[in-house]
Amino acid sequence: MFTPEQRDRTRARLLARAEADDSITGFAYTGSHATGTGDRWSDTDIVMGVRGEVDVTVARWTDWIQGEFDPRHHWDLPVRGASVVRLFLLPGWVELDITFTPEDEFGPRGPQWRTVFGQDQPVEAFAPPDADMLAGLVWHHALHTRNCLVRGRTWQAEHWISALRDHVITLACLRLGLPTADTKGAHLLPEEFTAPLESTPVRSLTEPELRRALTATITVATAELDHSDRELATRLRPMFTELT
Structure with missing residues (x-):
């Protein structure tokens, strides 16, 4: 299994890549890492605002992650709208959950959100279960x-x-x-x-x-x-x- 240090280095590399990518207009952590409640076993949940075609950026980032981290598998969660939620399994059981969303939809939909860079947009919160x-x-x-x-x-x-x-x-x-x-x-x-x-x-x-x-x-x-x-x-x- 991964160590917290390995996971943190992975997060740092993802953030540095996003800061250097002109198509990424915002970067935020969600999940337990956003609220300081994570533990030794927490995965990495990221939302990135995207300028331009989301699918193009997703394909480019997937190629980069393949070369940089050698993931064992990746797949997409079905979501409505133009966003893409892609999950990657890296060696050592490091899980990356990366949401690529249009820049005008980059914003918190729940309490677990911490913006690292970019401007949050007013977006509709996730509805609770009925x-x-x-x-x-x-x-x-x-x-x-x-x-x-x-x-x-x-x-x-x-x-x-x-x-x-x-x-x-x-x-x-x-x-x-x-x-x-x-x-x-x-x-x-x-x-x-x-x-x-x-x-x-x-x-x-x-x-x-x-x-x-x-x-x-x-x-x-x-x-x-x-x-x-x-x-x-x-x-x-x-x-x-x-x-x-």
């Missing part, structure tokens, strides 16, 4: 778990139970004002929520175990809905009982 959609995914996944069980599709049932638990965690984080993406706020949730959650993982692919895990997960989900949308919880509780 609580009603999350609640809908809860009942959707519970129903599909039950359907998989009666069809004997054990691996698919396990998938739905795990996904259901993730959405319940996101609902709790949203309610408590904690980070919601990728369950990043899960370690900050109170024990009164996490203690019952410990019984929800699937321990084997037998039907009794899958039904036990589904019941445990639905119990936690119903308790969370009691906090976030009590009227909906009241309507769904008897229907959840039919599934368990």
Whole structure:
């Protein structure tokens, strides 16, 4: 694994390259490095404002990173608009997440942002997850778990139970004002929520175990809905009982 010193040298080389590139109009750190909360294992998240054709700059930078760091793989996150989010895996498990965005869209969309150079533009913040959609995914996944069980599709049932638990965690984080993406706020949730959650993982692919895990997960989900949308919880509780 990489050392913090190796990661910091990589960041410094990226910044120096950006400062020397006339097409780069802004450079910012996002993620934990922007807020001083990173640790030994934090990756590198960068946003760069681009003058001109974004795809041209992305191709040029990719060629440079290939020659400079010898990455083992790279791929793009799907995003809307003209921005490109390209992720690189360097030797030693150094991860680079670089967002190339038009210069008029270079600006913070959330609290994790630190401008190194360039002028921030007023941009729309990322919207939080929709609580009603999350609640809908809860009942959707519970129903599909039950359907998989009666069809004997054990691996698919396990998938739905795990996904259901993730959405319940996101609902709790949203309610408590904690980070919601990728369950990043899960370690900050109170024990009164996490203690019952410990019984929800699937321990084997037998039907009794899958039904036990589904019941445990639905119990936690119903308790969370009691906090976030009590009227909906009241309507769904008897229907959840039919599934368990």
